[in-house]
Amino acid sequence: MNMKSRNLIVSLVIILFLLISVLFFFFRVTDNQVIVNKMSGFNEVLPDSERVIVDKGDVQQFTYAVRFADKQQGEVDISAPPFKFTLGKKQYYLWISETYSQGTLMKLPNTGTIYKIDESRVSKLLKILHKKYENNTVIQ
Template sequence: MKKLSLFFVFIVFFVPFNSGCSSENIGKVDVYEMESFSAIKKNSLTSYTDPKVVSNIVKAFKKAKKEPGVVEMVDPEYKVEFGEESYYLWISSEHGTIMNLEDTHTTFTLSKSSAKTIYELVK
């Protein structure tokens, strides 16, 4: 019984901690300009490897607020990839919207400060 309790404690405390750290190990963010949902503009890749920039982008995406309802969006401006994640991005200096490529029926809104930071990077 003691072994079972120890295993349970391991699962409850270690697994969430370990998975939460994975976003901190991302070393690169790739940003592509898009022509449409299915077409990337030629030679448009920009890669960010500065740890502070990568961290800011990843945190902004992870903290984005889920919007209710199913959406229909215009073609995205950018595609952003980091780790195993890929997102479409619509951005201005005051507003940002992202959509995970794994769930194209849901959008997330970036905070105003995150939108400004990312806008200054990609423009």
């Protein structure tokens, strides 16, 4: 094996290692639970609405919804959120719609910026919320 081939193989191994490391970092889930509350208004949690989600796959869906949400430009003028959730030490408001298949996040305490959640993640979050709230209508 000549020096050029050896350098190419070493370079490819290093690139592969870096790619795997980046993917692992990007898709890791570090939290063990999500705490969800139904809301009746901003900062108004409905009594007896707290649900603790510990299923690893469900926690992963909330983690990915936050991680892959798209920041929206402009000023925020939005109705009160139907949900608030805590993931790790961070809290979020969650607007989610069965009717429109849309989802929006707001990271607290920054209430001036919203993040859009893609339709496939909204569907997964709705399934989790239906399961946790005993298949009651989550939101219209």
